[in-house]
Amino acid sequence: xxxxxxxxxxxxxxxxxxxxxxxxxxxxxxxxxxxxxxxxxxxxxxxxxxxxxxxxxxxxxxxxxxxxxxxxxxxxxxxxxxxxxxxxxxxxxxxxxxxxxxxxxxxxxxxxxxxxxxxxxxxxxxxxxxxxxxxxxxxxxxxxxxxxxxxxxxxxxxxxxxxxxxxxxxxxxxxxxxxxxxxxxxxxxxxxxxxxxxxxxxxxxxxxxxxxxxxxxxxxxxxxxxxxxxxxxxxxxxxxxxxxxxxxxxxxxxxxxxxxxxxxxxxxxxxxxxxxxxxxxxxxxxxxxxxxxxxx
Numbered sequence: 001x002x003x004x005x006x007x008x009x010x011x012x013x014x015x016x017x018x019x020x021x022x023x024x025x026x027x028x029x030x031x032x033x034x035x036x037x038x039x040x041x042x043x044x045x046x047x048x049x050x051x052x053x054x055x056x057x058x059x060x061x062x063x064x065x066x067x068x069x070x071x072x073x074x075x076x077x078x079x080x081x082x083x084x085x086x087x088x089x090x091x092x093x094x095x096x097x098x099x100x101x102x103x104x105x106x107x108x109x110x111x112x113x114x115x116x117x118x119x120x121x122x123x124x125x126x127x128x129x130x131x132x133x134x135x136x137x138x139x140x141x142x143x144x145x146x147x148x149x150x151x152x153x154x155x156x157x158x159x160x161x162x163x164x165x166x167x168x169x170x171x172x173x174x175x176x177x178x179x180x181x182x183x184x185x186x187x188x189x190x191x192x193x194x195x196x197x198x199x200x201x202x203x204x205x206x207x208x209x210x211x212x213x214x215x216x217x218x219x220x221x222x223x224x225x226x227x228x229x230x231x232x233x234x235x236x237x238x239x240x241x242x243x244x245x246x247x248x249x250x251x252x253x254x255x256x257x258x259x260x261x262x263x264x265x266x267x268x269x270x271x272x273x274x275x276x277x278x279x280x281x282x283x284x285x286x287x288x289x290x291x292x293x294x295x296x
Contacts, residue, residue: 162198
């Protein structure tokens with residue numbers, strides 16, 4: 001079956017509202033420390049791309065899920081995934097902002113869940129349950145089910161241990177909520193002690209499509225890029241990445257991460273040369289990963 005992509009109009013720069021494809025198949029560093037194809041709408045706070053429609057032969061027409069990011073505390077992020085009338089929350093620490101958003105958009109909160117069990121991510125879970133009657137879905141249940149559903153559309157749950165043993169990521173369309181597993185420009189600390197498991201989790205995320213939009217659990221982007229620049233001072237991609245950074249809406253694409261995030265560049269010749277110069281092991285992928293994780 002032929003799939004035709006029709007682009008009606010594209011405004012320049014980064015998107016405030018992006019309509020893109022949804023593919024459905026039948027967790028703190030380092031602070032310094034097909035097959036159905038459906039369109040998915042991703043809400044941004046930046047500039048905008050108006051419409052990309054994909055004809056998937058779906059007689060019911062275009063179906064969309066959306067995501068909204070909320071900053072809370074100093075650098076934490078909460079997320080609302082929503083459709084026409086229903087919503088789910090991941091890491092709902094921004095309780096008041098989330099409740100106002102639900103009310104303003106006429107949304108019923110169906111579920112609340114978390115990327116992992118650290119208190120800064122679970123702080124709003126109980127209040128949202130009590131105030132809305134939403135179901136709380138714990139991480140153990142999610143690992144067993146491997147997916148969520150919202151208005152008939154699947155949200156894939158990726159088991160990504162490493163930062164913590166219970167770390168999860170949520171993937172729908174071209175959108176990844178990565179918690180403290182993958183940050184924008186860096187990765188999480190390995191509090192689980194399972195460095196090998198963390199490595200496998202990072203490789204699993206690296207295998208996602210390059211246009212995957214990464215929404216992380218914290219904003220450590222500036223510190224992350226300072227560290228990346230210390231390893232690769234000539235990497236011009238870092239300058240471009242910082243130029244479009246907006247603290248009001250923090251995200252990246254996986255393609256960008258592969259260009260600027262040193263913890264995803266363990267096979268890059270420049271990074272390997274840096275590790276060799278420091279006298280660190282580089283003989284295998286995993287040894288290079290270990291070497292990178294040993295850097296401060």
